[in-house]
Amino acid sequence: MNLTLMVKLMPTTEQHQALLETMERFNAACNAIAEVVFEHRTANKIRLQKLVYDRIRKEFGLSAQMTVRAIAKTCEAYKRDKSIKPTFKPHGAIVYDQRLLSWKGLDRVSILTLQGRILVPIVFGEYQAARLKRIRGQADLFYRDGTFYLAVVVDVPEPPQGSPKEFLGVDLGVRNIASDSDGEVFSGAHVNGLRHRYARIRQRLQKKGTKSAKRLLKKRRHKEARFATNVNHRIAKLLIAKAKDTGRGIALEDLKGIRDRITVSKAQRRTQHSWAFHQLRSFIEYKARLVGVPVVLVDPKNTSRTCPSCRHVDKRNRPDRDHFRCVACGFAGPADTIAAVNIRCRAEVMQPYAV
Numbered sequence: 324m325n326l327t328l329m330v331k332l333m334p335t336t337e338q339h340q341a342l343l344e345t346m347e348r349f350n351a352a353c354n355a356i357a358e359v360v361f362e363h364r365t366a367n368k369i370r371l372q373k374l375v376y377d378r379i380r381k382e383f384g385l386s387a388q389m390t391v392r393a394i395a396k397t398c399e400a401y402k403r404d405k406s407i408k409p410t411f412k413p414h415g416a417i418v419y420d421q422r423l424l425s426w427k428g429l430d431r432v433s434i435l436t437l438q439g440r441i442l443v444p445i446v447f448g449e450y451q452a453a454r455l456k457r458i459r460g461q462a463d464l465f466y467r468d469g470t471f472y473l474a475v476v477v478d479v480p481e482p483p484q485g486s487p488k489e490f491l492g493v494d495l496g497v498r499n500i501a502s503d504s505d506g507e508v509f510s511g512a513h514v515n516g517l518r519h520r521y522a523r524i525r526q527r528l529q530k531k532g533t534k535s536a537k538r539l540l541k542k543r544r545h546k547e548a549r550f551a552t553n554v555n556h557r558i559a560k561l562l563i564a565k566a567k568d569t570g571r572g573i574a575l576e577d578l579k580g581i582r583d584r585i586t587v588s589k590a591q592r593r594t595q596h597s598w599a600f601h602q603l604r605s606f607i608e609y610k611a612r613l614v615g616v617p618v619v620l621v622d623p624k625n626t627s628r629t630c631p632s633c634r635h636v637d638k639r640n641r642p643d644r645d646h647f648r649c650v651a652c653g654f655a656g657p658a659d660t661i662a663a664v665n666i667r668c669r670a671e672v673m674q675p676y677a678v
Contacts, residue, residue, distance in 0.1 A: 324481045324612055332432070332471040333444040341436040342471055343414075346464065348437060349393055350411040352383040356397040384437055388422045409431070416474075420461045424473075432473065445473070465529045466546065480601035482615035490574040490619070491566045492667030493607070494626070494659050497602045498644070501558050502659035504667040505565070509558045514551055519608040551599055559606035566616050573611055575604055576623035576671030621669040627662040630654050 334342060359375050360366065371394050378389050396418060400409035421463035423435045433440050463474040492504035500511040524543070528536040566573050578600055611618045629636045639650050641658055648655040 324479050324609070326477050326479050326609070328475050328477055329465075330432075330473040330475060331446045332473060334471065335537050338443055338622055339471070341438045341441060342393070342434070342443075342464070343466070344437040346415075346417055346466060347383065347413045348383050348489070349389065350413055350415045351654070352379050352393045353400075353409075353411040353415070354396045355379065355399070356381070356394055357409045357411070358404075360401045364405070366402045366405070368398050373381070388421075388437060389417075389435065390627075391471055392418050392420065392423070397521070401574050412455060414466045417464045418467075419464055419473075424462055427543055431626055451624040453564070454523075459590065468542075479613065482611055483611075483619045484615050487570060487572045487617065488671065489570070490667050490670040491562065491569070492571045492574045492663040492665070493562060493660040494666060494669065495576065495603060496659055497579065499659050500554070500663050501562065501603065501664050503562065503565070504656075506660050507565075508657070508659065509561075510554055514554055517550060518547060552602065555599060555603040557633070559603060559610050562607060563610045563614060563616055566611070567614050572617040572619060572670070573607060574619050574621055574666045575607065576626060576666055577620040578623060619670050621666055621667075626665040626669075627658060628667050631664045631668060 332342075348658065356371065356375050356379060360371065362372070363370075365371065372391070375394065379385060379393065380387065383390075385393065396411075397409060401469060402412070403409075419434065427433055427442065430444060431442050432445055433442050461476075465472045465474060490504075494502045495504070496511070497515070498511055499508050500514065501509040521543070525540065528540050532676045594653050608618050627647075628638055628640050630647075630652060631642060632654040633649060633652040635649055635651035637650050641647050644656075645658055646655070647658040647661040
């Protein structure tokens, strides 16, 4: 199994400037190559090298291998949509292969710049440290909010997945981020409250429009996303630990296309489109694979309207968002937990979709 890890670079002021200049020059070269790509309507790297290699090296001062990487990046971008000419931002990522970057132990990396190779210290957490010895292939150099990062791919062995007869059903939602069939609920009140607060702050700063307001907007732009990602990581970790400790698999709804199928009021649109259910599902899936816990997807139809006791399906079974009461047998409980129980039952009884 391949995982992508983010490693933070800690360059000196001179090294930071060298990396930034290299990145800007590299992307300027990509834009120049894009002109030729679009003119000749070709994504053939061999043909393009004959057309632009010498000129790009001379005009932009790139090394031989970095020029090859610039041609490859431009071709890949053009292949995604051949109807438009690709454009590259000054601080777009650079792909570094083994000829351009090498690891010096677990605390430094040697990386090529326009001024030659520099030795840059790196920092990472315990999670990354346990896996960096399994680095495979190339690394991507990113520049975010004034900091350089390397995105590296590591090869992690997967333990064999069992064939459990029981599953932990998990219902994903907006008000409650996740509810499991054991009755545990992970509330989204704090996350949603924070999103509304950040939205009000953005609105005030955008309305003000001063230079200081714009600087603050730029500083805060990724804060909400980082917080939500951290919450999803913690929830996924807790669910996987519970399933593994009890010898169960995890059952989720197949929510593909859910945003196209549901309609909400104007006041709820921001909350709906901020719903990071796909991110949480992807976290659950890859963390489960790391520890050998199987994950299955089931049909979400009527999971919130089906009585787990008598199997009666009726829209009236859910009189409001939070409560469930069967009109046939009177069985009642929290609506999200009931939905999670139905998801669990479908995984154990019906044929699930493979992940």
